[in-house]
Amino acid sequence: MITEHALLPVISGQEEQFEAAFSRARSIIASMPGFAGLTLSRCMERPNMYLLLVSWTRLEDHTEGFRGSPEYQEWRALLHPFYDPFPLVEHFETVSFVGQPL
Template identity: 55%
Template sequence: MILEVAILQVKANQAANFEHDFNIASQYISSIPGYLRHNLQKCIEQPNKYILLVEWNTLEDHTIGFRQSAAYQNWKQLLHHYYDPFPTVEHFESVFQNPL
């Protein structure tokens, strides 16, 4: 499993619109083979800052399967104009997990 992490800085006074459009855009990312789940969290201290966590089966499911898809074009059209600056996206793999 690969974890995609993006810190999203949303333009001032656009948080509510962003959250609305993110809800719509979620259908596009979740339609991609290899997608597992995603989670958007809002920062308490900085209300225009979010963290997006997406779990993929493989790195290629994100970098090729999603980013080279028509679904990504819809995602991009709905969301990319909200960001300032444009987010850096990084990928992580687990090296330790505490069994509950």
């Protein structure tokens, strides 16, 4: 299992519109092969910063499958106008786990 980690800096004042757009966009990513789940969290100290964690079966499911798909263009159109600057996206493999999944 791979975890995609993205800090999403949303333009201040556009948080409500971003969350509405994300509600529409999440069905796009959820329909992709290899998608295993996601969480979107809002920062309490900086309300325009969001943390997106997406679980993928394989790294390529995200980097090649999703990003190379026509559906990704729709995802981009819905969400990318809200970011300033563009998010840093990184991928992680679990090496240790205790507790309940997030």
